[in-house]
Structures are given as structure tokens and as C-alpha cells.
Amino acid sequence: MKHRAKPRPSQLPQYVFKVERLSHEGRGIAHYDGAEFSHPTEKQGKKVFIRYALPGETVKAQITRQVSKLEEADSIELLSEPNPYRIEPICPHFGSCGGCNMQHIHPDEQIRLKQDVLKSHLSHFAGLEPAQWLSPLRSTRVDYRHKARIGVRFLPKSNKLLMGFREAQSNHLTEIQTCKILDIQLDQALPEIKALLESLKGKSSIGHIELAKGDGEISLLVRHTEKLKQHDVNLLQQYALQKQWQLYLQPAGVESVHRVDDADAEMYLHYRLNEFDVDFAFNPTDFTQVNPTVNPQMVKLACDLLELKQGEKVLDLFCGLGNFSLPLAKCVGDTGKVVAVEGSEAWYRKRTEQSYQQC
Incomplete structure (x- = not known):
């Protein structure tokens, strides 16, 4: 059973390993073992982190990085029975695209792994042992992501435009035709957007695009390093009008983002917590919770666990837009108080505006 991992041009060797366990980020952990495999004597006992390999599996792996205390590798062939939790990745680009690294692991096992990581961190850094683990919050949707930044690069020698995500541990782009974890409306628009960018005269100046979806709006942001010709701006505006999307251009840093489909309209998308x-x-570049299906469940669970009463006080650190602090304020009522702390001045201004709008 071969893996989809993209071959790396490298003079580093290939070895067979027996995988023992998973690392915190989901890589298989093995050791050089000269007694069982033909491993160099000088590497005996050295730890190897192997992408795409699962516990109990014997794999052939391509070494990709060597340092004094450990090595990194990619599994390129499964030589044994697969781990019971191994599944077929849903994405055809898995293994070359660096956007996902656990699609070969059953979701139940992914959750267990992440719980183990949290348990380890609580024990190691805080000396805490949870008395009870609550059931995980889950979503049945695979296409849960409502935001994405997608790299763009024009290759003048081949007159080809690449659009995709960066390869793992690399600055190279993996060209994608689809992203299965991206909201279906955004995913289905990817071929159209690529064709649109290919038609631009200034396509060589496009660095990336950002897609974002609110409850009722979608935005397309184009990051460019040189001023776009009016011809190109017109094409982008026509596409946004056809799709009824918001269109933003970003010629420099995040402060340069401006809306061009309707210069007089607000620069916001929206989401609601009905509960x-x-x-x-939120702006297209703002941080929001990645999973809009799980987010309401998460906020409600936090409020339920706090069992807040009218008049109580709550401290919300790194509050951002107020995703937690505004619902918390509803729980403590007019006689209560929520102190929402945010280190970013820009976020503070947005948070203050959100608070006044809800009053």
C-alpha cells in the first residue's frame, strides 16, 4: 500500500521502521533498531518522527531531515497490516499539501490523541490531573472551514499560475483543484478564481487570496505587491458582482485592506450566536473561530459550566471580538460585570464597538 506523499529530491536514505506511538502532532515515532532492521550501527536508538505512519505499522520511510538527536521522515510505503484507525484521506492532495496532516487517522482517534496532548500539557506545565473528561464537541460536516488563505505564484518561464497551499516544511506551493475541508461554496469557486487570476495582466504581483464566509456574506481578498491596472480591477469587480461577494484589495500590510466592490459599504461580514x-x-482578515458549527456549542458549554448568576463578575482574557465575553455578559445581566482583556489595540476598538452595538 503506497502513500501519496510527494517524492522529495534528496540524497538522504530510506529505511524500514516499526512505529511505536504517535507524537503530539500526529507523527509516528520509531527508533533505529539494528537488531530487527538493517540500520547503521552509529544510529542505534536514535528517534525518528515519521509523517503518515501509525502505531504498530512497519513502514518504509524516506529520511527528510537529520539533526544530532533526532531525524524526520515521510512514510512512502506500508509494509504491514494497517493500524485499525487508518482511513483513506478525503483529499486528493493529502501528502503533498501541507494544510492537513491527520486525514489518514480516524476522527475518533484524532480526538483521543488531542485529549492525550491536553492531558500531558496540564500535567507537565500545571501539575493538574482532570477529575472528569467531558464528551467532545463534534460536527458532522467535513467542509467546516469558513476561511482560508491560499497562496498564488506566477511562473513566467512556463507561463503558469499556481494556486494552492504550501507544502509541509517548505515554501513551495502545492497546486490544488479542491479543498475538501473548505466550505463547499468556497471550494466550488476555486477553479473560477484561478481562471480569473490567470486573466489578469498583473497576475505576477498576486501573492495570495483570502476567502471568508459569514452567515450571509462571502468575501474575496486579493493581496498584490504592485498597483493593479484598472483592467484587472474591473475584472475582479465584475466577478464579485456576479457572485454577489464582497471584494477587497490589499496592496501592503493588513492596514491597507480596502473594499472595492462598494467603497461606501461597511468592511464587515457577520455571524450570530442565536442562543x-x-x-x-468581523473583517475578512480578523481571527474568528475556525468551525462555525462547533463554535455555538463551545460558547454554550462554557456558559453552562460556569453556572453564572445575575450580578456576578467574569474575567475574559484575550477576548478578541467578544465571542465569549458578549454571551457571558448576557448571563450575568445588567447588574453583573464582564472584564474583557485584549492585548491588541485594533481588537480592543472592535470589541468596544461590538459591545455598544449589543446594548
Whole structure:
């Protein structure tokens, strides 16, 4: 059973390993073992982190990085029975695209692994042992991501435009035709967007695009390093009008982002937490919770566990847009108080505006 991993041009060797366990980030951990395999004597006992390999499996792996205390590798062939939790990745680009690294692991096992990581961190850094583990919050949707930054690169020698995500541990782009974890509306638009970018005269100046989806809006942001010709701006505007999307250009840093489909319109998308009757406005570049299906469950669970009463006080650190602090304010009522702390001045201004809008 071969893996889809993209071959790496390298003079580093290939070896057979027996995988013992998983690392915190989901890589298989093995050791050089000269007694069982034909491993160099000088490497005896050295730890190897192997992408795409699971516990109990024997794999052929291509070494990709060597340092004094450990090595890294990619599994390129499974030589034994697969781990019971191994599944077929849903994405045809898995193994070359660096966007996902656990699609070969059953979701139940992914959750168990992440719980083990949290347990280890609580024990190691805080000396805490949870008395009870709550059932995980889950979503049945695979296409859960409502935001994505997608790299763009024009190759003048081949007159080809690449659009995709970066390869793992590399600055190279993996060209993608689809992203199965991206919201279906955004995913289905990827071929159209690539064709649009290919038609631009200034396509060599496009560095990346960003897609974002709110409850009722979608935005397309184009990052460019040189001023776009009006011809190109017109094409982008026509596409946004056809799709009824918001269109943003970013010629420099994040402060340069501006809306061009309707210069007089607000620069916001929106989402709502119905349980608490609160609405949020966010910019295309703002951080929001990655999974809009799980987010309401997460906020409700936090509020339920706190068992807040009218008049109580709550501290919300790194509050961002107020995803937690505004629902918490609803729980403590007019006589209560939520102190929402945010280190970013820009986020603070947005958070203050959100608070006044909800009053």
C-alpha cells in the first residue's frame, strides 16, 4: 500500500521502521533498531518522527531531515497490516499539501490523541490531573472551514499560475483543484478564481487570496505587491458582482485592506450566536473561530459550566471580538460585570464597538 506523499529530491536514505506511538502532532515515532532492521550501527536508538505512519505499522520511510538527536521522515510505503484507525484521506492532495496532516487517522482517534496532548500539557506545565473528561464537541460536516488563505505564484518561464497551499516544511506551493475541508461554496469557486487570476495582466504581483464566509456574506481578498491596472480591477469587480461577494484589495500590510466592490459599504461580514441573541461583525482578515458549527456549542458549554448568576463578575482574557465575553455578559445581566482583556489595540476598538452595538 503506497502513500501519496510527494517524492522529495534528496540524497538522504530510506529505511524500514516499526512505529511505536504517535507524537503530539500526529507523527509516528520509531527508533533505529539494528537488531530487527538493517540500520547503521552509529544510529542505534536514535528517534525518528515519521509523517503518515501509525502505531504498530512497519513502514518504509524516506529520511527528510537529520539533526544530532533526532531525524524526520515521510512514510512512502506500508509494509504491514494497517493500524485499525487508518482511513483513506478525503483529499486528493493529502501528502503533498501541507494544510492537513491527520486525514489518514480516524476522527475518533484524532480526538483521543488531542485529549492525550491536553492531558500531558496540564500535567507537565500545571501539575493538574482532570477529575472528569467531558464528551467532545463534534460536527458532522467535513467542509467546516469558513476561511482560508491560499497562496498564488506566477511562473513566467512556463507561463503558469499556481494556486494552492504550501507544502509541509517548505515554501513551495502545492497546486490544488479542491479543498475538501473548505466550505463547499468556497471550494466550488476555486477553479473560477484561478481562471480569473490567470486573466489578469498583473497576475505576477498576486501573492495570495483570502476567502471568508459569514452567515450571509462571502468575501474575496486579493493581496498584490504592485498597483493593479484598472483592467484587472474591473475584472475582479465584475466577478464579485456576479457572485454577489464582497471584494477587497490589499496592496501592503493588513492596514491597507480596502473594499472595492462598494467603497461606501461597511468592511464587515457577520455571524450570530442565536442562543444568546448576539451578533458579531468581523473583517475578512480578523481571527474568528475556525468551525462555525462547533463554535455555538463551545460558547454554550462554557456558559453552562460556569453556572453564572445575575450580578456576578467574569474575567475574559484575550477576548478578541467578544465571542465569549458578549454571551457571558448576557448571563450575568445588567447588574453583573464582564472584564474583557485584549492585548491588541485594533481588537480592543472592535470589541468596544461590538459591545455598544449589543446594548
